[in-house]
Amino acid sequence: MKRFAIEFSYDGTNFFGYQGQPNVRTVQGELENALEKIFKERIYTQVAGRTDAGVHANGQVAAFNCPIERLTARDIKNALNANLPRDIYVKKAWEVDKNFNPRFKAKKRIYHYLIKTDERNIFLRNFVWHFKYELNIEKMRIAARFLEGEHDFSSFKKGNDRKNPIRTIFRIRIIRLRTNLILIRVEGISFLRSMVRNIVGSLVKVGLGQWPPEKIKEVLELRSRQEAAGTAPPHGLYLYKVIF
């Protein structure tokens, strides 16, 4: 049986997160509904990174078996886009090895977080964190350095997450895209639940001058969720790219 991977984007605004759940609209649910329409049978999918409600994806990756042998990658892309709702779009499909599971094969996951610091722009309300105070990005960059590398990220996990808290962040870049638009780009192998949003919440404390950059090192070393700042809202976050 053939197996395909797809790279797809979605606007997370109207989804109750990625993972399929009964009675709510999820990205996985819609994807598997579209596959069922195409193949007339339930097709199960594996995904590179589950995202929370309101979180977007520019380049999420999923994989599934294809029960119709003659279909090409091009057919898969077209058939899915014809059957998916308007807030999910398949950018690319390609054939993969029988054992390909994007969750375990991913070598790098890149998340983007967008913060806008001037007046509200109605057209971006679901796509950036509007934050009305100016941020000192030089200080945020100094703080971000402490998070790079392999660490116990217990201070930045979701409260109830029991997974191994040791993770590796390759790099955090903080880029001023426009005068009042800041991109925080976080590259790592894998992340704990809410980890990127918790990191952003704490970096913003530094950007505001409420914390010195070194406080991030202290928070990290205390390995306790209570030490870090609040979680940044989901709608500024994008699973930007998964690299295999």
Next chain:
Amino acid sequence: MKRFAIEFSYDGTNFFGYQGQPNVRTVQGELENALEKIFKERIYTQVAGRTDAGVHANGQVAAFNCPIERLTARDIKNALNANLPRDIYVKKAWEVDKNFNPRFKAKKRIYHYLIKTDERNIFLRNFVWHFKYELNIEKMRIAARFLEGEHDFSSFKKGNDRKNPIRTIFRIRIIRLRTNLILIRVEGISFLRSMVRNIVGSLVKVGLGQWPPEKIKEVLELRSRQEAAGTAPPHGLYLYKVIF
């Protein structure tokens, strides 16, 4: 009694157009609901330009009487933003003359229409017209010249519009904002219903090479809606600015 004008933006996606109507969600309805919450009485508003369902505004202008004498323009802006839904935002408020009616006082209305010609971007699906063919903007600029000035725009009106079809377009600019993002900026005193979208639909025919630029002159002179091309979709259109 004091009178205020407001400049406000809205995302037209989830509105059944600007004008208040029973049983549907309209921008005017939401604005007057917010005013009623603030003033505990129904306040009627006048507006510079009614927009159709799905059409956005960057700088719509409305005016209304204020029954509470001590309120300042700053208070009006803040009170409205605290009471309006998330898809309407007041950018500015200022006191105006008792007789100020934005519909009749407007000296210029500027509309923007955005067309994107590369692959669908899920985050822009409600904000640009995705159009998968390349457009020749040089030819579109030649065609647009025929529409500038005072003309009978019957060929570009909505079928059932009985208003005087003589209108003045000061200028049409066609600007490549990015490689695959085209802005059509139309400046005039006032417009017939659907007029900008009908003009865009016909200019796109020229951009595609289906019509020579001179065909626009011919269509205009025939003064018949049947001669022009189809109407461009509403979600690429913005009432960008009203000048008094």
